[in-house]
Amino acid sequence: MTDAPSPVARRGPVPWQVATVTAIRPETPTVTSFTLRPAEWRPHVAGQHYDVRLTAEDGYQAERSYSIASAPEEAGQIDLTIELVPDGEVSAYFHEVIVPGDLVEVRGPIGGYFSWRPGERPLLLAGGGSGVVPLMAMLRARAAAGARGPARLLYSAREPDEVIYHGELARFAAARDGFEAFFTLTRRQPPGWTGYARRIDREMLAEVARPLGTEPDVYVCGPTRLVEVVADGLVAVGVPAARIRTERFGPTGT
Protein backbone atom coordinates (compact mmCIF):
# COMPACT_ATOMS: atom_id res chain seq x y z
CA MET A 1 0.00 0.00 0.00
CA THR A 2 1.06 3.52 -0.65
CA ASP A 3 -1.20 5.20 1.88
CA ALA A 4 0.71 7.88 3.71
CA PRO A 5 -0.38 8.92 7.16
CA SER A 6 -2.41 12.07 6.76
CA PRO A 7 -2.52 14.82 9.31
CA VAL A 8 -5.47 14.98 11.62
CA ALA A 9 -6.46 18.17 13.34
CA ARG A 10 -8.17 16.75 16.38
CA ARG A 11 -6.04 15.51 19.26
CA GLY A 12 -6.91 12.91 21.82
CA PRO A 13 -9.81 10.50 21.87
CA VAL A 14 -13.35 11.78 21.82
CA PRO A 15 -15.35 11.14 25.00
CA TRP A 16 -18.75 9.51 25.36
CA GLN A 17 -21.48 12.06 25.84
CA VAL A 18 -25.24 12.43 25.77
CA ALA A 19 -27.15 13.53 22.67
CA THR A 20 -30.81 14.48 22.35
CA VAL A 21 -32.90 13.04 19.55
CA THR A 22 -34.60 16.04 17.97
CA ALA A 23 -36.16 14.68 14.78
CA ILE A 24 -37.06 11.35 13.20
CA ARG A 25 -37.61 11.05 9.47
CA PRO A 26 -38.49 7.82 7.62
CA GLU A 27 -36.47 7.35 4.42
CA THR A 28 -37.70 3.94 3.21
CA PRO A 29 -39.84 1.20 4.79
CA THR A 30 -36.78 -0.06 6.71
CA VAL A 31 -34.53 2.97 6.90
CA THR A 32 -35.00 6.04 9.10
CA SER A 33 -32.93 9.15 9.72
CA PHE A 34 -32.48 10.47 13.25
CA THR A 35 -31.30 13.98 14.04
CA LEU A 36 -29.20 14.15 17.21
CA ARG A 37 -27.90 17.15 19.10
CA PRO A 38 -24.83 16.15 21.10
CA ALA A 39 -24.20 18.16 24.27
CA GLU A 40 -20.81 19.07 22.81
CA TRP A 41 -20.90 19.11 19.01
CA ARG A 42 -17.62 18.67 17.17
CA PRO A 43 -17.25 19.43 13.47
CA HIS A 44 -16.87 16.26 11.42
CA VAL A 45 -15.53 15.39 8.01
CA ALA A 46 -17.93 13.73 5.56
CA GLY A 47 -17.58 9.97 5.83
CA GLN A 48 -16.92 9.82 9.57
CA HIS A 49 -19.11 7.96 12.07
CA TYR A 50 -20.53 8.16 15.53
CA ASP A 51 -20.56 5.25 17.94
CA VAL A 52 -23.86 4.79 19.73
CA ARG A 53 -24.07 2.96 23.06
CA LEU A 54 -27.20 1.68 24.74
CA THR A 55 -27.16 0.52 28.35
CA ALA A 56 -29.87 -1.73 29.78
CA GLU A 57 -31.01 -1.46 33.39
CA ASP A 58 -28.97 -4.54 34.24
CA GLY A 59 -25.83 -2.91 32.87
CA TYR A 60 -25.74 -4.80 29.58
CA GLN A 61 -24.36 -2.58 26.85
CA ALA A 62 -24.71 -2.73 23.08
CA GLU A 63 -22.59 -0.51 20.87
CA ARG A 64 -22.78 0.18 17.14
CA SER A 65 -21.09 2.52 14.73
CA TYR A 66 -23.22 4.58 12.33
CA SER A 67 -22.09 6.82 9.52
CA ILE A 68 -22.99 10.47 9.75
CA ALA A 69 -25.39 11.36 6.92
CA SER A 70 -25.37 15.13 7.32
CA ALA A 71 -22.86 17.69 6.11
CA PRO A 72 -20.50 19.31 8.63
CA GLU A 73 -22.12 22.64 7.74
CA GLU A 74 -25.15 21.64 9.80
CA ALA A 75 -23.52 22.88 12.98
CA GLY A 76 -24.76 21.63 16.33
CA GLN A 77 -26.40 18.47 15.07
CA ILE A 78 -25.84 15.28 13.13
CA ASP A 79 -28.10 12.99 11.17
CA LEU A 80 -27.66 9.24 11.49
CA THR A 81 -29.49 7.15 8.89
CA ILE A 82 -30.15 3.74 10.39
CA GLU A 83 -31.42 0.60 8.70
CA LEU A 84 -33.56 -1.76 10.75
CA VAL A 85 -31.77 -5.09 10.71
CA PRO A 86 -33.46 -8.35 11.75
CA ASP A 87 -32.62 -9.06 15.40
CA GLY A 88 -30.60 -5.86 15.51
CA GLU A 89 -30.36 -4.73 19.12
CA VAL A 90 -29.47 -1.12 18.50
CA SER A 91 -31.26 -0.51 15.21
CA ALA A 92 -34.50 -1.99 16.62
CA TYR A 93 -34.26 0.31 19.62
CA PHE A 94 -33.92 3.31 17.32
CA HIS A 95 -36.73 2.23 15.02
CA GLU A 96 -39.22 0.96 17.57
CA VAL A 97 -38.57 2.74 20.86
CA ILE A 98 -36.93 6.13 20.44
CA VAL A 99 -39.06 9.27 20.21
CA PRO A 100 -37.99 12.91 19.88
CA GLY A 101 -36.63 14.22 23.18
CA ASP A 102 -35.01 10.91 24.13
CA LEU A 103 -31.35 10.83 25.12
CA VAL A 104 -28.74 8.45 23.73
CA GLU A 105 -25.07 8.00 24.51
CA VAL A 106 -22.75 8.79 21.60
CA ARG A 107 -19.06 9.18 20.82
CA GLY A 108 -17.80 10.96 17.74
CA PRO A 109 -16.92 11.98 15.21
CA ILE A 110 -14.59 9.05 14.68
CA GLY A 111 -12.67 7.55 11.76
CA GLY A 112 -10.33 9.36 9.42
CA TYR A 113 -9.69 6.93 6.59
CA PHE A 114 -13.04 6.95 4.85
CA SER A 115 -13.44 10.71 4.81
CA TRP A 116 -13.63 13.37 2.13
CA ARG A 117 -13.22 17.13 2.15
CA PRO A 118 -14.82 19.08 -0.69
CA GLY A 119 -12.49 19.78 -3.59
CA GLU A 120 -12.47 19.90 -7.35
CA ARG A 121 -10.76 16.57 -8.06
CA PRO A 122 -12.93 14.05 -9.93
CA LEU A 123 -14.92 12.03 -7.41
CA LEU A 124 -16.48 8.59 -7.79
CA LEU A 125 -18.78 7.27 -5.09
CA ALA A 126 -20.11 3.72 -5.20
CA GLY A 127 -22.45 2.27 -2.64
CA GLY A 128 -24.85 -0.54 -1.96
CA GLY A 129 -27.87 -0.43 0.33
CA SER A 130 -27.29 1.68 3.43
CA GLY A 131 -23.66 2.01 2.31
CA VAL A 132 -24.88 5.15 0.57
CA VAL A 133 -25.12 6.97 3.92
CA PRO A 134 -21.52 8.23 4.23
CA LEU A 135 -21.51 8.92 0.48
CA MET A 136 -24.56 11.13 1.00
CA ALA A 137 -22.66 13.07 3.65
CA MET A 138 -19.97 13.68 1.01
CA LEU A 139 -22.53 14.84 -1.56
CA ARG A 140 -24.21 17.10 0.98
CA ALA A 141 -20.81 18.54 1.93
CA ARG A 142 -20.02 19.00 -1.75
CA ALA A 143 -23.28 20.87 -2.34
CA ALA A 144 -22.83 22.99 0.78
CA ALA A 145 -19.31 23.95 -0.32
CA GLY A 146 -20.48 24.80 -3.84
CA ALA A 147 -17.90 22.43 -5.33
CA ARG A 148 -18.30 21.95 -9.07
CA GLY A 149 -15.76 19.26 -9.90
CA PRO A 150 -17.02 16.18 -11.72
CA ALA A 151 -18.65 13.73 -9.33
CA ARG A 152 -20.55 10.53 -9.94
CA LEU A 153 -22.51 8.22 -7.68
CA LEU A 154 -23.19 4.59 -8.57
CA TYR A 155 -25.83 3.32 -6.17
CA SER A 156 -27.00 -0.29 -6.06
CA ALA A 157 -30.29 -1.22 -4.39
CA ARG A 158 -32.53 -4.22 -4.78
CA GLU A 159 -35.85 -2.47 -5.33
CA PRO A 160 -37.12 1.05 -6.00
CA ASP A 161 -38.57 1.32 -2.49
CA GLU A 162 -35.14 0.68 -0.99
CA VAL A 163 -33.43 3.68 -2.57
CA ILE A 164 -32.54 6.03 0.28
CA TYR A 165 -32.43 9.83 -0.34
CA HIS A 166 -34.06 9.37 -3.75
CA GLY A 167 -35.57 12.85 -3.93
CA GLU A 168 -32.48 14.67 -2.70
CA LEU A 169 -30.20 12.76 -5.07
CA ALA A 170 -32.51 13.69 -7.95
CA ARG A 171 -32.31 17.35 -6.93
CA PHE A 172 -28.51 17.21 -6.70
CA ALA A 173 -28.36 15.68 -10.18
CA ALA A 174 -30.77 18.29 -11.55
CA ALA A 175 -28.52 21.10 -10.28
CA ARG A 176 -26.09 20.39 -13.13
CA ASP A 177 -23.10 21.33 -10.98
CA GLY A 178 -21.00 18.44 -12.21
CA PHE A 179 -22.76 15.71 -10.26
CA GLU A 180 -24.45 12.74 -11.90
CA ALA A 181 -26.26 9.83 -10.24
CA PHE A 182 -26.43 6.30 -11.63
CA PHE A 183 -28.71 3.68 -10.12
CA THR A 184 -28.86 -0.05 -10.49
CA LEU A 185 -31.90 -1.94 -9.21
CA THR A 186 -30.92 -5.56 -8.95
CA ARG A 187 -34.15 -7.35 -8.07
CA ARG A 188 -37.12 -5.32 -9.26
CA GLN A 189 -37.38 -2.29 -11.50
CA PRO A 190 -40.32 0.07 -11.95
CA PRO A 191 -42.07 0.24 -15.34
CA GLY A 192 -40.10 2.29 -17.83
CA TRP A 193 -36.85 1.99 -15.82
CA THR A 194 -33.89 3.23 -17.82
CA GLY A 195 -31.13 2.69 -15.26
CA TYR A 196 -29.07 -0.42 -14.71
CA ALA A 197 -30.84 -3.60 -13.65
CA ARG A 198 -28.09 -5.95 -12.52
CA ARG A 199 -25.43 -6.30 -9.85
CA ILE A 200 -22.50 -3.98 -10.29
CA ASP A 201 -19.99 -5.47 -12.71
CA ARG A 202 -16.86 -4.43 -14.51
CA GLU A 203 -18.65 -3.15 -17.60
CA MET A 204 -20.89 -0.94 -15.47
CA LEU A 205 -17.92 0.37 -13.53
CA ALA A 206 -16.06 1.17 -16.74
CA GLU A 207 -19.04 3.11 -18.11
CA VAL A 208 -19.50 5.11 -14.94
CA ALA A 209 -15.83 5.67 -14.10
CA ARG A 210 -14.25 6.40 -17.48
CA PRO A 211 -15.51 9.96 -17.95
CA LEU A 212 -13.80 10.83 -14.65
CA GLY A 213 -10.36 10.17 -16.10
CA THR A 214 -7.71 7.84 -14.77
CA GLU A 215 -7.30 9.14 -11.24
CA PRO A 216 -10.59 9.97 -9.55
CA ASP A 217 -10.85 9.88 -5.77
CA VAL A 218 -13.00 6.82 -5.09
CA TYR A 219 -15.08 5.94 -2.05
CA VAL A 220 -16.86 2.59 -1.90
CA CYS A 221 -19.21 1.59 0.91
CA GLY A 222 -21.51 -1.39 1.19
CA PRO A 223 -21.60 -5.07 2.02
CA THR A 224 -18.24 -6.84 1.80
CA ARG A 225 -18.95 -8.57 -1.52
CA LEU A 226 -20.02 -5.35 -3.21
CA VAL A 227 -16.99 -3.51 -1.88
CA GLU A 228 -14.67 -6.19 -3.22
CA VAL A 229 -16.34 -6.37 -6.64
CA VAL A 230 -16.20 -2.60 -7.01
CA ALA A 231 -12.64 -2.15 -5.73
CA ASP A 232 -11.27 -5.02 -7.83
CA GLY A 233 -13.29 -3.95 -10.86
CA LEU A 234 -12.07 -0.37 -10.70
CA VAL A 235 -8.47 -1.51 -10.46
CA ALA A 236 -9.10 -3.73 -13.51
CA VAL A 237 -10.35 -0.76 -15.51
CA GLY A 238 -7.30 1.27 -14.59
CA VAL A 239 -8.06 3.20 -11.41
CA PRO A 240 -5.00 3.17 -9.13
CA ALA A 241 -5.65 1.09 -6.00
CA ALA A 242 -4.20 3.86 -3.84
CA ARG A 243 -7.03 6.18 -4.90
CA ILE A 244 -9.73 3.77 -3.71
CA ARG A 245 -10.98 3.97 -0.14
CA THR A 246 -13.41 1.38 1.11
CA GLU A 247 -15.68 0.81 4.07
CA ARG A 248 -17.51 -2.44 4.64
CA PHE A 249 -20.96 -2.61 6.07
CA GLY A 250 -22.02 -5.81 7.73
CA PRO A 251 -24.50 -7.37 10.08
CA THR A 252 -22.91 -5.56 12.99
CA GLY A 253 -22.49 -2.25 11.21
CA THR A 254 -26.20 -1.61 10.94
Place this chain on the structure above:
Amino acid sequence: MEHADPAEVERPDADDLALDGNAAAGELESLFGPGATVSLATCAHCGTEQAVARLGTWSRGPGLVLRCCACGRVAIRLVRAPTVLHLDLNGVTRLRIPSGGR
Protein backbone atom coordinates in the same frame (compact mmCIF):
# COMPACT_ATOMS: atom_id res chain seq x y z
CA MET B 1 10.10 -20.74 9.12
CA GLU B 2 6.67 -20.29 10.52
CA HIS B 3 4.48 -22.54 12.59
CA ALA B 4 1.32 -20.53 12.69
CA ASP B 5 -1.55 -21.71 14.80
CA PRO B 6 -3.92 -23.39 12.27
CA ALA B 7 -6.91 -21.81 13.94
CA GLU B 8 -5.29 -18.49 13.31
CA VAL B 9 -4.62 -19.12 9.62
CA GLU B 10 -8.06 -20.47 8.86
CA ARG B 11 -10.38 -17.67 7.90
CA PRO B 12 -14.00 -17.91 8.94
CA ASP B 13 -16.27 -19.18 6.18
CA ALA B 14 -18.67 -16.36 6.71
CA ASP B 15 -16.44 -13.62 5.38
CA ASP B 16 -19.52 -11.48 5.18
CA LEU B 17 -19.23 -11.17 8.93
CA ALA B 18 -15.98 -9.36 8.42
CA LEU B 19 -16.00 -5.60 8.44
CA ASP B 20 -12.89 -3.48 8.21
CA GLY B 21 -10.88 -1.34 10.57
CA ASN B 22 -13.30 1.53 10.14
CA ALA B 23 -15.68 -0.46 12.33
CA ALA B 24 -13.12 -0.54 15.13
CA ALA B 25 -12.35 3.18 14.90
CA GLY B 26 -13.99 4.17 18.18
CA GLU B 27 -12.13 1.60 20.23
CA LEU B 28 -8.81 2.15 18.45
CA GLU B 29 -9.04 5.94 18.66
CA SER B 30 -9.59 5.67 22.39
CA LEU B 31 -6.13 4.05 22.55
CA PHE B 32 -4.15 5.64 19.72
CA GLY B 33 -5.91 8.95 19.11
CA PRO B 34 -7.79 10.28 16.11
CA GLY B 35 -5.20 9.01 13.64
CA ALA B 36 -5.74 5.38 14.65
CA THR B 37 -7.42 4.13 11.48
CA VAL B 38 -5.16 6.00 9.07
CA SER B 39 -2.15 4.59 10.91
CA LEU B 40 -0.08 2.14 8.90
CA ALA B 41 0.30 -1.35 10.35
CA THR B 42 3.00 -3.75 9.20
CA CYS B 43 1.89 -7.39 9.35
CA ALA B 44 4.21 -9.54 11.45
CA HIS B 45 3.43 -12.56 9.26
CA CYS B 46 3.70 -11.35 5.66
CA GLY B 47 5.19 -7.87 6.01
CA THR B 48 2.38 -6.06 4.21
CA GLU B 49 1.96 -2.49 5.33
CA GLN B 50 -1.67 -1.37 5.30
CA ALA B 51 -3.87 1.33 6.74
CA VAL B 52 -5.50 0.05 9.94
CA ALA B 53 -8.85 0.91 8.30
CA ARG B 54 -8.18 -1.87 5.77
CA LEU B 55 -7.64 -4.65 8.30
CA GLY B 56 -10.39 -7.25 8.23
CA THR B 57 -12.36 -6.81 11.44
CA TRP B 58 -14.44 -9.38 13.28
CA SER B 59 -16.47 -7.68 15.97
CA ARG B 60 -19.24 -10.11 16.84
CA GLY B 61 -17.39 -11.82 19.67
CA PRO B 62 -16.64 -10.43 23.09
CA GLY B 63 -13.84 -8.38 21.60
CA LEU B 64 -12.34 -7.25 18.31
CA VAL B 65 -10.11 -9.33 16.05
CA LEU B 66 -8.35 -7.52 13.22
CA ARG B 67 -6.62 -9.47 10.47
CA CYS B 68 -4.14 -8.58 7.75
CA CYS B 69 -5.96 -7.76 4.50
CA ALA B 70 -3.28 -9.59 2.53
CA CYS B 71 -2.60 -12.86 4.40
CA GLY B 72 -5.64 -13.04 6.67
CA ARG B 73 -3.70 -13.73 9.83
CA VAL B 74 -4.41 -12.04 13.12
CA ALA B 75 -2.88 -8.61 13.54
CA ILE B 76 -4.61 -7.14 16.59
CA ARG B 77 -6.87 -8.51 19.31
CA LEU B 78 -8.67 -6.21 21.67
CA VAL B 79 -11.00 -7.17 24.50
CA ARG B 80 -12.49 -4.70 26.92
CA ALA B 81 -13.38 -6.35 30.22
CA PRO B 82 -15.02 -4.54 33.12
CA THR B 83 -11.76 -3.58 34.83
CA VAL B 84 -9.06 -4.14 32.23
CA LEU B 85 -8.41 -3.73 28.52
CA HIS B 86 -6.56 -6.59 26.84
CA LEU B 87 -4.60 -5.51 23.78
CA ASP B 88 -2.60 -8.07 21.79
CA LEU B 89 -0.45 -6.53 19.05
CA ASN B 90 1.51 -9.70 18.44
CA GLY B 91 0.66 -9.72 14.72
CA VAL B 92 1.92 -6.21 14.05
CA THR B 93 5.61 -5.38 13.94
CA ARG B 94 5.13 -1.66 13.52
CA LEU B 95 2.40 0.95 13.72
CA ARG B 96 3.00 4.33 12.12
CA ILE B 97 0.56 6.66 13.81
CA PRO B 98 0.12 10.21 12.48
CA SER B 99 0.77 12.58 15.36
CA GLY B 100 -1.46 15.33 14.08
CA GLY B 101 1.20 17.93 13.38
CA ARG B 102 1.49 19.32 9.90
